[in-house]
Amino acid sequence: MENLEIARMLAETGDLMEIGGEDGFRIRSYRNAASVIEGYPERIADILNDPARKVTDIQGIGKGIAEALKEIVTRGSFARRDEMLEKYPPTALEMLRIQGLGPKTVRTLWEHFRVSTLEDLERLCREHKLQDLPRMGAKLEDKILKGISQYRQSAGRFLLNYASAAAEELGEYLGATPAGSFRRGRETVGDLDLLVTGENAEAALAKFVQHPRVHDVLGQGTTKASALFGLEGLQVDVRAVPAESYGAALQYFTGNKEHNVALRQRAQKMGLTLNEYGLFKVSDETRVAGATEEEIYEALGLAWIPPEMRENQGEIEAAEKRQLPELIELEDLRGDLHMHTRESDGRATMEEMAEAAKAMGYEYIAITDHSKALAMANGLDEARAVQFAAQVREFNKEDRGIRIFSGLECDILRDGRMDLSEDALAELDWVVASVHGYMNIETPEMTDRLLRCMESPSVKVLGHPTGRVLLHREAYTYDFDRVAGEAAKRGVWMEVNASPERLDLSANLLRRAKALGVKFTISTDAHHPKHLANMKYGVKMARRGWLTKDDVMNTRGVAKFAAAVRK
Protein backbone atom coordinates (compact mmCIF):
# COMPACT_ATOMS: atom_id res chain seq x y z
CA MET A 1 0.00 0.00 0.00
CA GLU A 2 1.53 3.27 -1.11
CA ASN A 3 1.23 6.60 0.67
CA LEU A 4 -0.83 8.14 -2.09
CA GLU A 5 -3.44 5.42 -1.74
CA ILE A 6 -3.51 5.58 2.04
CA ALA A 7 -3.94 9.32 1.82
CA ARG A 8 -6.79 8.94 -0.61
CA MET A 9 -8.62 6.55 1.71
CA LEU A 10 -8.36 8.92 4.62
CA ALA A 11 -9.49 11.86 2.53
CA GLU A 12 -12.44 9.93 1.13
CA THR A 13 -13.50 8.90 4.58
CA GLY A 14 -13.40 12.56 5.53
CA ASP A 15 -15.64 13.34 2.56
CA LEU A 16 -18.14 10.67 3.56
CA MET A 17 -18.12 11.96 7.13
CA GLU A 18 -18.87 15.40 5.80
CA ILE A 19 -21.88 14.05 3.92
CA GLY A 20 -22.87 12.45 7.21
CA GLY A 21 -22.76 15.87 8.81
CA GLU A 22 -20.12 14.92 11.34
CA ASP A 23 -17.93 17.25 13.33
CA GLY A 24 -15.93 19.50 11.05
CA PHE A 25 -12.78 19.43 13.15
CA ARG A 26 -12.70 15.67 13.19
CA ILE A 27 -13.08 15.67 9.41
CA ARG A 28 -10.25 18.15 9.17
CA SER A 29 -8.03 15.80 11.13
CA TYR A 30 -8.59 13.05 8.56
CA ARG A 31 -7.88 15.44 5.72
CA ASN A 32 -4.85 16.84 7.43
CA ALA A 33 -3.48 13.35 8.04
CA ALA A 34 -4.15 12.53 4.38
CA SER A 35 -2.21 15.55 3.24
CA VAL A 36 0.69 14.86 5.58
CA ILE A 37 0.91 11.25 4.41
CA GLU A 38 0.63 12.21 0.77
CA GLY A 39 3.68 14.39 1.16
CA TYR A 40 5.60 12.11 3.50
CA PRO A 41 9.05 11.11 2.21
CA GLU A 42 8.96 7.55 3.57
CA ARG A 43 6.47 4.76 3.03
CA ILE A 44 4.00 4.69 5.92
CA ALA A 45 3.73 0.91 5.48
CA ASP A 46 7.48 0.57 6.14
CA ILE A 47 7.29 2.67 9.28
CA LEU A 48 4.40 0.54 10.56
CA ASN A 49 6.44 -2.61 9.96
CA ASP A 50 9.41 -1.27 11.87
CA PRO A 51 8.97 -2.02 15.58
CA ALA A 52 11.47 0.71 16.43
CA ARG A 53 9.31 3.41 14.84
CA LYS A 54 6.03 5.07 15.74
CA VAL A 55 3.71 6.65 13.18
CA THR A 56 2.37 8.91 15.91
CA ASP A 57 5.71 10.71 15.82
CA ILE A 58 4.51 12.21 12.57
CA GLN A 59 2.81 15.55 13.09
CA GLY A 60 -0.91 15.19 12.46
CA ILE A 61 -1.12 11.49 13.22
CA GLY A 62 -2.38 10.54 16.64
CA LYS A 63 -3.71 7.41 18.24
CA GLY A 64 -6.92 7.21 16.28
CA ILE A 65 -5.43 7.57 12.84
CA ALA A 66 -2.52 5.31 13.75
CA GLU A 67 -5.08 2.56 14.38
CA ALA A 68 -6.72 3.28 11.06
CA LEU A 69 -3.35 3.12 9.30
CA LYS A 70 -2.62 -0.29 10.76
CA GLU A 71 -5.93 -1.54 9.51
CA ILE A 72 -5.48 -0.03 6.07
CA VAL A 73 -2.09 -1.62 5.61
CA THR A 74 -3.18 -5.06 6.82
CA ARG A 75 -6.59 -5.34 5.19
CA GLY A 76 -7.04 -2.45 2.77
CA SER A 77 -9.68 -0.50 4.69
CA PHE A 78 -10.58 0.57 8.21
CA ALA A 79 -13.61 0.43 10.47
CA ARG A 80 -14.64 4.05 10.14
CA ARG A 81 -14.49 3.89 6.38
CA ASP A 82 -16.51 0.68 6.25
CA GLU A 83 -19.09 2.19 8.54
CA MET A 84 -19.45 5.27 6.34
CA LEU A 85 -19.69 3.14 3.22
CA GLU A 86 -22.60 1.28 4.84
CA LYS A 87 -24.44 4.53 5.26
CA TYR A 88 -23.67 6.16 1.93
CA PRO A 89 -22.83 4.57 -1.39
CA PRO A 90 -19.33 5.08 -2.81
CA THR A 91 -21.01 6.83 -5.72
CA ALA A 92 -21.78 9.66 -3.30
CA LEU A 93 -18.08 10.48 -3.49
CA GLU A 94 -18.38 10.84 -7.22
CA MET A 95 -21.16 13.36 -6.73
CA LEU A 96 -18.95 15.44 -4.44
CA ARG A 97 -16.59 15.94 -7.33
CA ILE A 98 -19.23 17.79 -9.34
CA GLN A 99 -18.56 21.52 -9.23
CA GLY A 100 -21.30 23.24 -7.25
CA LEU A 101 -22.39 20.11 -5.42
CA GLY A 102 -21.31 19.92 -1.82
CA PRO A 103 -21.81 17.49 1.04
CA LYS A 104 -25.05 18.99 2.29
CA THR A 105 -26.74 18.79 -1.07
CA VAL A 106 -25.48 15.27 -1.68
CA ARG A 107 -26.88 14.22 1.65
CA THR A 108 -30.25 15.85 1.01
CA LEU A 109 -30.46 14.21 -2.40
CA TRP A 110 -29.61 10.83 -0.94
CA GLU A 111 -32.15 11.14 1.85
CA HIS A 112 -34.93 12.40 -0.39
CA PHE A 113 -34.48 10.57 -3.63
CA ARG A 114 -31.89 7.89 -2.85
CA VAL A 115 -29.84 9.36 -5.67
CA SER A 116 -26.83 7.12 -6.01
CA THR A 117 -25.62 7.54 -9.58
CA LEU A 118 -24.84 10.49 -11.78
CA GLU A 119 -27.47 9.17 -14.22
CA ASP A 120 -30.16 9.42 -11.53
CA LEU A 121 -29.00 12.87 -10.63
CA GLU A 122 -28.98 13.99 -14.23
CA ARG A 123 -32.52 12.72 -14.77
CA LEU A 124 -33.81 14.50 -11.66
CA CYS A 125 -32.28 17.75 -12.84
CA ARG A 126 -33.79 17.41 -16.30
CA GLU A 127 -37.20 16.66 -14.79
CA HIS A 128 -36.79 19.67 -12.48
CA LYS A 129 -37.37 17.53 -9.42
CA LEU A 130 -34.75 19.33 -7.38
CA GLN A 131 -36.99 22.35 -7.20
CA ASP A 132 -39.30 20.40 -4.90
CA LEU A 133 -36.66 20.59 -2.21
CA PRO A 134 -36.05 23.63 -0.03
CA ARG A 135 -33.47 26.10 -1.26
CA MET A 136 -32.99 24.41 -4.57
CA GLY A 137 -33.97 25.96 -7.85
CA ALA A 138 -33.54 25.99 -11.59
CA LYS A 139 -30.10 27.58 -11.48
CA LEU A 140 -28.78 24.79 -9.31
CA GLU A 141 -30.19 22.19 -11.68
CA ASP A 142 -28.42 23.87 -14.57
CA LYS A 143 -25.21 24.13 -12.65
CA ILE A 144 -25.28 20.46 -11.73
CA LEU A 145 -25.99 19.39 -15.31
CA LYS A 146 -23.05 21.44 -16.49
CA GLY A 147 -20.90 20.02 -13.73
CA ILE A 148 -21.80 16.44 -14.66
CA SER A 149 -20.94 16.97 -18.28
CA GLN A 150 -17.58 18.50 -17.35
CA TYR A 151 -16.92 15.63 -14.95
CA ARG A 152 -17.68 13.03 -17.60
CA GLN A 153 -15.21 14.56 -19.97
CA SER A 154 -12.44 14.12 -17.47
CA ALA A 155 -13.41 10.74 -15.97
CA GLY A 156 -11.04 7.90 -16.60
CA ARG A 157 -8.06 10.16 -17.01
CA PHE A 158 -5.16 10.49 -14.61
CA LEU A 159 -2.85 13.27 -13.57
CA LEU A 160 0.80 13.02 -14.52
CA ASN A 161 2.04 12.54 -10.97
CA TYR A 162 -0.15 9.48 -10.53
CA ALA A 163 0.84 8.01 -13.89
CA SER A 164 4.44 8.90 -13.18
CA ALA A 165 4.50 7.04 -9.87
CA ALA A 166 3.01 3.98 -11.59
CA ALA A 167 5.46 4.25 -14.50
CA GLU A 168 8.41 4.43 -12.13
CA GLU A 169 7.27 1.56 -9.99
CA LEU A 170 6.45 -0.75 -12.89
CA GLY A 171 9.34 0.49 -14.97
CA GLU A 172 11.76 -0.58 -12.31
CA TYR A 173 9.93 -3.81 -11.55
CA LEU A 174 9.84 -4.89 -15.19
CA GLY A 175 12.77 -3.07 -16.70
CA ALA A 176 10.20 -1.34 -18.90
CA THR A 177 10.20 1.98 -20.74
CA PRO A 178 7.11 4.19 -20.93
CA ALA A 179 5.69 5.17 -24.30
CA GLY A 180 2.33 6.69 -25.21
CA SER A 181 0.92 10.01 -24.12
CA PHE A 182 2.82 9.71 -20.86
CA ARG A 183 6.11 9.82 -22.74
CA ARG A 184 4.86 12.77 -24.75
CA GLY A 185 4.18 14.57 -21.49
CA ARG A 186 0.46 15.04 -21.95
CA GLU A 187 -0.97 16.73 -18.86
CA THR A 188 -3.33 13.85 -18.23
CA VAL A 189 -3.20 10.27 -19.49
CA GLY A 190 -5.94 7.75 -20.12
CA ASP A 191 -3.68 4.73 -19.83
CA LEU A 192 -0.04 3.88 -19.45
CA ASP A 193 1.92 2.12 -22.22
CA LEU A 194 5.09 0.29 -21.28
CA LEU A 195 7.60 -1.54 -23.48
CA VAL A 196 9.89 -4.38 -22.53
CA THR A 197 12.50 -5.90 -24.79
CA GLY A 198 15.27 -8.46 -24.74
CA GLU A 199 15.34 -12.11 -23.80
CA ASN A 200 13.16 -11.75 -20.73
CA ALA A 201 10.48 -9.71 -22.44
CA GLU A 202 7.85 -12.43 -22.51
CA ALA A 203 8.60 -13.40 -18.93
CA ALA A 204 8.08 -9.77 -17.97
CA LEU A 205 4.46 -9.98 -19.13
CA ALA A 206 3.85 -12.81 -16.68
CA LYS A 207 5.67 -10.92 -13.99
CA PHE A 208 3.53 -7.86 -14.69
CA VAL A 209 0.19 -9.58 -14.08
CA GLN A 210 1.55 -11.02 -10.84
CA HIS A 211 2.45 -7.62 -9.43
CA PRO A 212 0.64 -7.22 -6.10
CA ARG A 213 -1.04 -4.02 -7.19
CA VAL A 214 -2.20 -5.35 -10.52
CA HIS A 215 -5.81 -6.49 -10.63
CA ASP A 216 -8.44 -7.13 -13.29
CA VAL A 217 -6.17 -8.58 -15.94
CA LEU A 218 -7.88 -7.56 -19.16
CA GLY A 219 -5.77 -9.75 -21.41
CA GLN A 220 -2.47 -11.55 -21.53
CA GLY A 221 -0.72 -13.03 -24.54
CA THR A 222 2.86 -13.47 -25.72
CA THR A 223 3.35 -9.88 -26.89
CA LYS A 224 0.94 -7.88 -24.77
CA ALA A 225 -0.59 -7.87 -21.33
CA SER A 226 -3.16 -5.41 -20.17
CA ALA A 227 -4.45 -4.86 -16.66
CA LEU A 228 -5.75 -2.34 -14.17
CA PHE A 229 -3.20 -1.07 -11.69
CA GLY A 230 -3.54 0.40 -8.22
CA LEU A 231 -6.59 1.58 -6.35
CA GLU A 232 -7.60 4.04 -8.99
CA GLY A 233 -7.60 1.44 -11.73
CA LEU A 234 -5.14 3.01 -14.13
CA GLN A 235 -5.05 0.80 -17.22
CA VAL A 236 -1.54 -0.34 -18.04
CA ASP A 237 -0.57 -2.02 -21.32
CA VAL A 238 2.77 -3.79 -21.39
CA ARG A 239 4.18 -4.86 -24.73
CA ALA A 240 7.07 -7.23 -25.35
CA VAL A 241 9.04 -6.38 -28.48
CA PRO A 242 12.15 -7.95 -30.05
CA ALA A 243 15.34 -5.92 -29.83
CA GLU A 244 15.56 -5.27 -33.57
CA SER A 245 12.08 -3.69 -33.43
CA TYR A 246 12.48 -1.82 -30.18
CA GLY A 247 12.95 1.64 -31.69
CA ALA A 248 10.10 1.13 -34.12
CA ALA A 249 7.78 -0.02 -31.35
CA LEU A 250 8.81 2.85 -29.10
CA GLN A 251 8.16 5.27 -31.93
CA TYR A 252 4.86 3.66 -32.88
CA PHE A 253 3.46 3.47 -29.36
CA THR A 254 4.60 6.95 -28.43
CA GLY A 255 2.54 8.52 -31.21
CA ASN A 256 0.60 10.61 -31.38
CA LYS A 257 -1.59 9.20 -34.10
CA GLU A 258 -1.31 12.23 -36.39
CA HIS A 259 2.45 12.29 -36.06
CA ASN A 260 2.63 8.61 -36.92
CA VAL A 261 0.35 8.99 -39.92
CA ALA A 262 2.53 11.79 -41.23
CA LEU A 263 5.67 9.69 -40.77
CA ARG A 264 4.15 6.72 -42.57
CA GLN A 265 3.09 8.93 -45.47
CA ARG A 266 6.58 10.27 -45.63
CA ALA A 267 8.01 6.75 -45.64
CA GLN A 268 5.67 5.77 -48.43
CA LYS A 269 6.87 8.60 -50.64
CA MET A 270 10.40 7.32 -50.10
CA GLY A 271 9.46 3.80 -51.15
CA LEU A 272 9.48 2.64 -47.55
CA THR A 273 6.91 1.31 -45.15
CA LEU A 274 6.85 1.99 -41.44
CA ASN A 275 5.13 -0.05 -38.76
CA GLU A 276 5.75 -1.05 -35.17
CA TYR A 277 8.27 -3.69 -36.26
CA GLY A 278 10.53 -1.46 -38.27
CA LEU A 279 11.14 0.57 -41.38
CA PHE A 280 11.28 -1.59 -44.52
CA LYS A 281 11.83 -1.19 -48.25
CA VAL A 282 8.57 -1.77 -50.11
CA SER A 283 10.41 -3.39 -53.02
CA ASP A 284 12.12 -6.30 -51.28
CA GLU A 285 10.96 -5.95 -47.69
CA THR A 286 14.50 -5.52 -46.42
CA ARG A 287 14.83 -3.87 -43.07
CA VAL A 288 16.18 -0.32 -43.19
CA ALA A 289 15.88 0.58 -39.51
CA GLY A 290 14.07 -0.38 -36.32
CA ALA A 291 16.36 -0.95 -33.37
CA THR A 292 16.41 2.68 -32.29
CA GLU A 293 14.19 5.67 -32.85
CA GLU A 294 17.15 7.71 -34.00
CA GLU A 295 17.92 5.41 -36.95
CA ILE A 296 14.28 5.46 -38.02
CA TYR A 297 14.02 9.24 -38.04
CA GLU A 298 17.44 9.45 -39.72
CA ALA A 299 16.41 7.00 -42.45
CA LEU A 300 13.38 9.18 -43.08
CA GLY A 301 15.63 12.20 -43.53
CA LEU A 302 14.69 13.70 -40.20
CA ALA A 303 16.41 14.73 -37.01
CA TRP A 304 15.22 12.75 -34.00
CA ILE A 305 12.17 14.52 -32.63
CA PRO A 306 11.69 14.82 -28.87
CA PRO A 307 8.53 12.94 -27.81
CA GLU A 308 6.96 16.07 -26.33
CA MET A 309 6.84 17.63 -29.80
CA ARG A 310 5.26 14.70 -31.62
CA GLU A 311 1.82 16.11 -32.32
CA ASN A 312 2.15 16.83 -36.05
CA GLN A 313 2.17 20.54 -35.34
CA GLY A 314 5.08 21.43 -37.59
CA GLU A 315 7.75 19.39 -35.86
CA ILE A 316 8.31 17.11 -38.87
CA GLU A 317 8.98 20.07 -41.16
CA ALA A 318 11.34 21.53 -38.56
CA ALA A 319 13.13 18.18 -38.21
CA GLU A 320 13.55 17.99 -41.98
CA LYS A 321 15.18 21.41 -42.10
CA ARG A 322 17.24 20.51 -39.02
CA GLN A 323 15.67 23.46 -37.29
CA LEU A 324 14.18 21.83 -34.22
CA PRO A 325 14.48 24.08 -31.20
CA GLU A 326 16.86 22.91 -28.53
CA LEU A 327 14.26 22.23 -25.86
CA ILE A 328 14.78 23.17 -22.25
CA GLU A 329 15.98 20.41 -19.90
CA LEU A 330 15.28 19.91 -16.22
CA GLU A 331 18.98 20.47 -15.50
CA ASP A 332 18.77 23.99 -16.97
CA LEU A 333 16.69 25.29 -14.06
CA ARG A 334 18.62 27.29 -11.47
CA GLY A 335 15.77 28.33 -9.21
CA ASP A 336 12.12 27.89 -8.32
CA LEU A 337 10.04 31.05 -8.10
CA HIS A 338 6.67 30.12 -6.69
CA MET A 339 6.25 28.36 -3.35
CA HIS A 340 4.38 28.69 -0.08
CA THR A 341 5.31 28.36 3.57
CA ARG A 342 3.44 28.12 6.84
CA GLU A 343 2.99 31.89 6.70
CA SER A 344 0.06 31.13 4.41
CA ASP A 345 -1.06 27.67 3.34
CA GLY A 346 2.26 25.83 2.96
CA ARG A 347 3.46 23.12 5.30
CA ALA A 348 7.09 24.06 5.90
CA THR A 349 9.10 27.06 6.97
CA MET A 350 11.08 29.34 4.68
CA GLU A 351 14.31 27.79 5.97
CA GLU A 352 13.07 24.27 5.28
CA MET A 353 12.03 25.17 1.76
CA ALA A 354 15.39 26.83 1.15
CA GLU A 355 17.24 23.80 2.48
CA ALA A 356 15.27 21.46 0.23
CA ALA A 357 15.85 23.70 -2.78
CA LYS A 358 19.56 23.85 -2.04
CA ALA A 359 19.67 20.06 -1.89
CA MET A 360 18.21 20.04 -5.39
CA GLY A 361 21.10 22.16 -6.57
CA TYR A 362 19.25 25.43 -7.01
CA GLU A 363 21.00 28.78 -6.63
CA TYR A 364 17.90 30.68 -5.63
CA ILE A 365 14.22 30.51 -4.81
CA ALA A 366 11.41 32.95 -4.29
CA ILE A 367 9.05 32.48 -1.38
CA THR A 368 5.63 33.58 -2.56
CA ASP A 369 2.98 33.26 0.09
CA HIS A 370 -0.57 34.37 -0.56
CA SER A 371 -1.88 37.89 -0.04
CA LYS A 372 -4.71 38.86 2.26
CA ALA A 373 -7.56 38.40 -0.22
CA LEU A 374 -7.06 34.69 0.33
CA ALA A 375 -8.20 34.90 3.92
CA MET A 376 -8.64 31.17 4.26
CA ALA A 377 -4.97 30.73 3.45
CA ASN A 378 -4.02 33.34 6.03
CA GLY A 379 -2.65 35.59 3.29
CA LEU A 380 -0.22 38.39 4.11
CA ASP A 381 -1.37 41.96 4.57
CA GLU A 382 0.87 44.98 3.96
CA ALA A 383 2.49 44.93 7.39
CA ARG A 384 3.34 41.23 7.23
CA ALA A 385 4.63 41.55 3.66
CA VAL A 386 6.99 44.37 4.60
CA GLN A 387 8.15 42.46 7.65
CA PHE A 388 8.73 39.38 5.52
CA ALA A 389 10.87 41.37 3.08
CA ALA A 390 13.04 42.49 6.00
CA GLN A 391 13.31 38.94 7.25
CA VAL A 392 14.56 37.80 3.85
CA ARG A 393 17.13 40.60 3.68
CA GLU A 394 18.38 39.35 7.03
CA PHE A 395 18.52 35.77 5.75
CA ASN A 396 20.54 36.77 2.70
CA LYS A 397 23.13 38.70 4.72
CA GLU A 398 24.97 35.49 5.39
CA ASP A 399 26.07 33.25 2.55
CA ARG A 400 23.89 30.18 2.95
CA GLY A 401 24.54 28.64 -0.40
CA ILE A 402 21.16 29.75 -1.67
CA ARG A 403 19.60 33.14 -2.23
CA ILE A 404 16.01 33.86 -1.35
CA PHE A 405 13.97 36.42 -3.20
CA SER A 406 11.25 37.94 -1.08
CA GLY A 407 8.11 37.30 -3.06
CA LEU A 408 4.38 37.29 -2.86
CA GLU A 409 1.65 35.59 -4.81
CA CYS A 410 -0.56 38.62 -4.84
CA ASP A 411 -4.23 38.30 -5.71
CA ILE A 412 -5.53 40.20 -8.69
CA LEU A 413 -8.76 41.75 -7.43
CA ARG A 414 -11.89 41.69 -9.51
CA ASP A 415 -11.20 45.10 -11.02
CA GLY A 416 -7.57 44.30 -11.84
CA ARG A 417 -5.99 46.13 -8.93
CA MET A 418 -3.44 44.35 -6.79
CA ASP A 419 -4.53 43.10 -3.38
CA LEU A 420 -1.72 44.98 -1.56
CA SER A 421 -0.65 48.62 -1.87
CA GLU A 422 2.13 49.54 -4.29
CA ASP A 423 4.22 50.77 -1.36
CA ALA A 424 4.16 47.35 0.23
CA LEU A 425 4.74 45.51 -3.04
CA ALA A 426 7.73 47.73 -3.78
CA GLU A 427 9.47 46.32 -0.71
CA LEU A 428 9.43 42.85 -2.25
CA ASP A 429 11.82 41.43 -4.84
CA TRP A 430 9.31 39.37 -6.75
CA VAL A 431 5.57 39.63 -7.23
CA VAL A 432 3.55 36.85 -8.84
CA ALA A 433 0.10 38.11 -9.79
CA SER A 434 -2.63 35.48 -9.69
CA VAL A 435 -6.38 35.18 -9.99
CA HIS A 436 -8.01 33.14 -7.24
CA GLY A 437 -11.54 34.45 -7.21
CA TYR A 438 -14.22 35.81 -9.53
CA MET A 439 -13.18 33.35 -12.20
CA ASN A 440 -16.57 33.21 -13.87
CA ILE A 441 -16.73 36.81 -15.00
CA GLU A 442 -17.33 37.65 -18.65
CA THR A 443 -14.48 37.38 -21.14
CA PRO A 444 -14.05 41.15 -21.76
CA GLU A 445 -14.02 41.89 -18.04
CA MET A 446 -11.41 39.22 -17.42
CA THR A 447 -9.30 40.57 -20.28
CA ASP A 448 -9.43 44.09 -18.83
CA ARG A 449 -8.67 42.74 -15.40
CA LEU A 450 -5.48 41.01 -16.54
CA LEU A 451 -4.40 43.93 -18.69
CA ARG A 452 -4.90 46.27 -15.74
CA CYS A 453 -2.97 44.18 -13.25
CA MET A 454 0.12 44.53 -15.41
CA GLU A 455 0.00 48.29 -14.92
CA SER A 456 1.35 47.67 -11.44
CA PRO A 457 5.11 48.23 -11.72
CA SER A 458 5.73 45.51 -9.14
CA VAL A 459 4.16 42.66 -11.08
CA LYS A 460 6.88 40.45 -12.57
CA VAL A 461 4.96 37.40 -13.67
CA LEU A 462 1.42 36.13 -14.16
CA GLY A 463 0.91 33.04 -12.00
CA HIS A 464 -0.99 30.01 -13.37
CA PRO A 465 -2.26 32.30 -16.13
CA THR A 466 -5.47 30.49 -17.08
CA GLY A 467 -6.50 29.13 -13.69
CA ARG A 468 -7.32 25.67 -14.95
CA VAL A 469 -7.39 22.77 -12.53
CA LEU A 470 -6.94 19.57 -14.49
CA LEU A 471 -9.87 17.14 -14.48
CA HIS A 472 -11.73 19.62 -12.36
CA ARG A 473 -12.04 23.18 -13.58
CA GLU A 474 -11.86 24.78 -16.98
CA ALA A 475 -9.53 27.66 -17.70
CA TYR A 476 -11.14 31.06 -17.34
CA THR A 477 -11.59 32.85 -20.60
CA TYR A 478 -10.04 36.06 -21.82
CA ASP A 479 -8.43 37.46 -24.92
CA PHE A 480 -5.20 35.56 -24.51
CA ASP A 481 -3.32 37.13 -27.41
CA ARG A 482 -4.04 40.63 -26.16
CA VAL A 483 -2.91 39.82 -22.65
CA ALA A 484 0.18 37.92 -23.82
CA GLY A 485 1.03 40.73 -26.24
CA GLU A 486 0.77 43.27 -23.45
CA ALA A 487 2.87 41.06 -21.18
CA ALA A 488 5.58 40.88 -23.84
CA LYS A 489 5.48 44.66 -24.27
CA ARG A 490 5.74 45.36 -20.56
CA GLY A 491 8.29 42.68 -19.83
CA VAL A 492 5.89 40.80 -17.57
CA TRP A 493 6.64 37.08 -17.73
CA MET A 494 4.19 34.22 -17.77
CA GLU A 495 4.41 31.24 -15.49
CA VAL A 496 4.48 27.59 -16.37
CA ASN A 497 2.94 26.28 -13.17
CA ALA A 498 4.48 22.84 -12.67
CA SER A 499 1.93 21.58 -10.18
CA PRO A 500 0.47 18.41 -11.74
CA GLU A 501 -3.02 19.66 -10.91
CA ARG A 502 -2.50 22.75 -13.01
CA LEU A 503 0.25 22.60 -15.66
CA ASP A 504 -0.75 26.06 -16.67
CA LEU A 505 -0.04 27.43 -19.30
CA SER A 506 -0.91 24.64 -21.69
CA ALA A 507 1.35 23.69 -24.59
CA ASN A 508 -0.71 25.53 -27.20
CA LEU A 509 -0.84 28.74 -25.22
CA LEU A 510 2.89 28.53 -24.54
CA ARG A 511 3.57 28.44 -28.25
CA ARG A 512 1.23 31.34 -28.87
CA ALA A 513 2.74 33.41 -26.09
CA LYS A 514 6.24 32.62 -27.25
CA ALA A 515 5.35 33.76 -30.75
CA LEU A 516 4.15 37.04 -29.24
CA GLY A 517 7.51 37.53 -27.54
CA VAL A 518 6.68 36.51 -23.99
CA LYS A 519 9.32 35.21 -21.57
CA PHE A 520 8.49 32.55 -19.02
CA THR A 521 9.29 31.08 -15.64
CA ILE A 522 8.73 27.47 -14.61
CA SER A 523 7.83 27.08 -10.96
CA THR A 524 6.29 24.42 -8.77
CA ASP A 525 3.83 26.34 -6.57
CA ALA A 526 5.11 23.98 -3.87
CA HIS A 527 3.22 23.81 -0.59
CA HIS A 528 5.64 21.23 0.80
CA PRO A 529 9.38 20.61 0.22
CA LYS A 530 8.46 17.40 -1.57
CA HIS A 531 6.51 19.34 -4.18
CA LEU A 532 9.71 20.98 -5.41
CA ALA A 533 10.28 17.74 -7.33
CA ASN A 534 7.25 18.58 -9.49
CA MET A 535 9.52 20.79 -11.57
CA LYS A 536 9.91 17.93 -14.04
CA TYR A 537 6.25 18.19 -15.02
CA GLY A 538 6.59 21.87 -15.70
CA VAL A 539 9.63 21.21 -17.86
CA LYS A 540 7.64 18.58 -19.80
CA MET A 541 4.93 21.14 -20.41
CA ALA A 542 7.47 23.76 -21.46
CA ARG A 543 8.98 21.27 -23.90
CA ARG A 544 5.52 20.59 -25.30
CA GLY A 545 5.34 24.34 -25.81
CA TRP A 546 8.66 24.25 -27.71
CA LEU A 547 10.40 26.42 -25.12
CA THR A 548 14.18 26.64 -25.04
CA LYS A 549 16.47 27.45 -22.17
CA ASP A 550 16.59 31.03 -23.34
CA ASP A 551 12.80 31.43 -23.15
CA VAL A 552 12.76 30.56 -19.47
CA MET A 553 14.09 33.18 -17.08
CA ASN A 554 14.88 30.93 -14.13
CA THR A 555 17.54 29.17 -16.15
CA ARG A 556 19.69 32.26 -15.56
CA GLY A 557 22.32 32.22 -12.86
CA VAL A 558 21.48 34.17 -9.74
CA ALA A 559 23.28 37.38 -10.75
CA LYS A 560 21.72 37.53 -14.20
CA PHE A 561 18.34 36.63 -12.83
CA ALA A 562 18.47 39.29 -10.14
CA ALA A 563 19.44 41.87 -12.73
CA ALA A 564 16.58 40.82 -15.00
CA VAL A 565 14.10 41.11 -12.14
CA ARG A 566 15.25 44.57 -11.14
CA LYS A 567 14.88 45.88 -14.65
Place this chain on the structure above:
DNA sequence: GCCGTTTTCGGCCCGACTGTTTTCAGTCG
Protein backbone atom coordinates in the same frame (compact mmCIF):
# COMPACT_ATOMS: atom_id res chain seq x y z
C1' DG B 1 -9.36 13.43 15.73
C1' DC B 2 -5.01 16.12 16.86
C1' DC B 3 -2.39 19.06 19.66
C1' DG B 4 -0.54 21.17 23.66
C1' DT B 5 -0.93 21.77 27.97
C1' DT B 6 -0.90 26.21 33.39
C1' DT B 7 -1.48 17.67 31.19
C1' DT B 8 -7.18 14.95 29.91
C1' DC B 9 -9.91 19.73 27.96
C1' DG B 10 -10.53 23.47 24.85
C1' DG B 11 -9.21 25.24 20.55
C1' DC B 12 -8.80 24.07 15.88
C1' DC B 13 -8.35 29.76 9.36
C1' DC B 14 -13.07 32.23 7.61
C1' DG B 15 -14.73 35.78 4.07
C1' DA B 16 -17.34 36.31 -0.05
C1' DC B 17 -20.47 34.82 -3.40
C1' DT B 18 -24.65 32.52 -5.21
C1' DG B 19 -29.11 31.39 -5.25
C1' DT B 20 -32.34 30.96 -2.59
C1' DT B 21 -34.59 33.54 0.24
C1' DT B 22 -36.77 37.77 2.80
C1' DT B 23 -32.37 36.48 6.51
C1' DC B 24 -29.41 32.66 5.26
C1' DA B 25 -27.62 27.86 3.87
C1' DG B 26 -24.34 25.92 0.96
C1' DT B 27 -20.17 26.11 -1.69
C1' DC B 28 -15.70 27.59 -2.76
C1' DG B 29 -11.15 28.70 -2.02
